[in-house]
Amino acid sequence: MATLEVRNISRQFAGHRAVDDVSIKVADGELLVLLGPSGCGKSTLLRMIAGLEQATDGDVLIGGKVVTGLRPKDRDVAMVFQNYALYPHLTVFENIAFPLRVKGTPDAEVRERVRWAAELVDITRLLDRKPRQTSGGERQRTALARSLVRRTAVLLLDEPLSNLDAKMRHTAREELRHFQRRVGVTAIHVTHDQTEAMGLGDRIVVMNQGRVRQIGTPEEVYRSPADTFVASFIGSPPMNLVAGTDSWLGFRPENFLPRDMLAAEADPVVLPFRVQREEYLGSERLLYGTLAGTETETKAISRISSDIAFGHLAGKVVDFAVRRRDVRRFDRRSGLATDGAAPA
Numbered sequence: 586m587a588t589l590e591v592r593n594i595s596r597q598f599a600g601h602r603a604v605d606d607v608s609i610k611v612a613d614g615e616l617l618v619l620l621g622p623s624g625c626g627k628s629t630l631l632r633m634i635a636g637l638e639q640a641t642d643g644d645v646l647i648g649g650k651v652v653t654g655l656r657p658k659d660r661d662v663a664m665v666f667q668n669y670a671l672y673p674h675l676t677v678f679e680n681i682a683f684p685l686r687v688k689g690t691p692d693a694e695v696r697e698r699v700r701w702a703a704e705l706v707d708i709t710r711l712l713d714r715k716p717r718q719t720s721g722g723e724r725q726r727t728a729l730a731r732s733l734v735r736r737t738a739v740l741l742l743d744e745p746l747s748n749l750d751a752k753m754r755h756t757a758r759e760e761l762r763h764f765q766r767r768v769g770v771t772a773i774h775v776t777h778d779q780t781e782a783m784g785l786g787d788r789i790v791v792m793n794q795g796r797v798r799q800i801g802t803p804e805e806v807y808r809s810p811a812d813t814f815v816a817s818f819i820g821s822p823p824m825n826l827v828a829g830t831d832s833w834l835g836f837r838p839e840n841f842l843p844r845d846m847l848a849a850e851a852d853p854v855v856l857p858f859r860v861q862r863e864e865y866l867g868s869e870r871l872l873y874g875t876l877a878g879t880e881t882e883t884k885a886i887s888r889i890s891s892d893i894a895f896g897h898l899a900g901k902v903v904d905f906a907v908r909r910r911d912v913r914r915f916d917r918r919s920g921l922a923t924d925g926a927a928p929a
Contacts, residue, residue, distance in 0.1 A: 587648035587661070587738035588613050589634070589771055594643030596629050603629045605795040606643070614769045616762070618786035620776060622818070626795040627775045628743055634773065635741050636660050647738055663732035664741040669724050671716040671731075677703075678712040681730045702730040706764060722753050726760075733768065740765075742774040746781060758784050779819055783807070791815050810835070810913065813920040822886045824913070827856070827876060832923060833915040838871070838888040840911040844904040853906035858885060860898045865891060877902045 589611040596604040604626040611617045619627040632638040634645050636657035644653045645660075652660045671680050678699055679686075685695045703709045706726040716724055725745055732740060746754045746761070762785050765772050776782055782789050783803040791799045791806060791814075799811035810816040816824040816835045825841060827834045834854070847853050857877040864871040870891050875882040887905060914924045 587771055588646075589739050589773070590646040590649075591630070591634065592644045592646065594630070594633060594645065595641045596626075596633060596638060597641040602795050604633065607792075607795075607797055608643075609790060609797070609800065611771055611773065613771055615787045616765050616772045616774060616785060618774045618776060618782040618789045619792060620779060620782040620786075620789050621792035623777060625792040627777075627790075627792050630792075631664075631741055631743055631773060631775050634739075635662055635664050637664075661738040662741055663735050663737040663739075664743065665725075665728045665732050665745045667744045667747055669728040669745070671724060671727060673716055675715070676712065677708065677714055677716065677719065677727050680716065680727055681712075681734055683731065684735050698734050698736075699730075702734040705733060705768065706730050706760070720753075721750075722757050725757055729761075729764070733770075738771065740770045740772040742772060744776055745774075746776070747778075754781070761785065779821065791818065793818070809922070809924075811922050813915050816913065816915070822871065822888070825885045826915075827883050827885070828917070829914075832917055833920070835913040835915060836907045836911055838886045840907050841885065841887045841905055842889060842907070843893075844906045847906050847908060853908050854912060855904055855906045856885070857902045858887065858905040859900070859902045862899060863894075867891060870894070 591607055591609045594604060594607050595602055607630060609617070619630060621627050629638060633640045636652070636655060640653060644651050646652065647661060672683070675683070681699045681702055682695050685698060699712070700709065703712055706729050708723060708726045708730060711719055711723055711727070716727065719727065728745065746757050758781055774785055786803060788800060788802055789806050790797055793814050799806050799815045806815060806819055810819060810824065813826060813833055813835070816826065820837060822838050824835045824837055844853070844855055859874045859877045860872055861874045863873070868891055870889050870893065872887040872889065874885060876885050913922060915921060916923050
């Protein structure tokens with residue numbers, strides 16, 4: 586395995602910078618997730634690492650070696666795409682073996698390495714089937730095995746779970762994380778799904794408009810967002826943002842609770858909350874409303890236990906509060922955090 590580094594890399598298309606001066610270091614064996622909305626530059630960055638796109642500026646280093654000018658096949662990377670790109674006329678075995686056949690690998694070694702990769706992702710029983718005879722999750726594992734069989738230094742994953750349904754995605758996410766830990770391969774995973782990012786990544790790189798907004802562990806980007814974009818993008822529902830005199834005050838919905846539930850807090854921030862509607866979600870309820878007394882009746886959301894019912898208070902103003910330690914502050918002009926969180 587190997588370390589991976591991206592140094593001041595950019596990609597320009599017709600005057601537009603799809604990726605703008607991005608620098609990232611990935612440790613040996615780390616799983617790093619690139620997260621952001623559509624068009625933020627994350628897939629373009631991944632393709633430049635793979636060598637499928639040419640960088641306008643900057644360098645890519647794998648194992649300390651500059652590979653910027655090398656062709657994709659010479660970079661010691663493997664890539665799993667969103668559509669898996671399996672050959673329908675070949676068996677699962679031959680799909681996995683394909684990159685070895687192209688290199689002229691001896692048959693005995695092909696059989697050994699295909700079996701090794703298939704066992705890693707638990708599809709040995711499927712080796713004689715055609716892709717159409719397997720499920721979406723099994724096709725995803727086949728694509729992974731085909732990438733692994735080359736035993737490359739870096740594994741690049743471009744939204745490989747996006748074609749799966751919600752239940753299968755959850756299972757596949759757990760399997761992918763377990764597999765990556767077991768093999769210890771250095772990996773970069775691209776997704777627009779924050780739940781996927783939080784569940785998979787050792788660290789997350791949050792991107793927007795071609796630039797890195799924050800790099801940190803899932804807990805760091807959730808609890809201490811570097812700016813208002815990260816605060817509003819990470820979290821479902823996102824962080825509440827309230828305009829103060831010189832800053833934005835941010836707090837998570839689960840920290841915004843009825844005042845009487847924070848009796849032990851000496852001096853919480855109290856915000857009169859006009860409850861408008863609620864959503865019952867099994868173990869929890871989401872309360873939607875506005876903050877009474879703010880200039881424009883700022884919208885806010887509270888996440889509370891489903892044991893607490895507030896539907897009968899629709900239209901009424903109730904004192905809600907948030908502990909001061911759970912309030913994040915952001916500069917009104919720049920949007921940057923002013924309470925210790927740092928951007929990338």
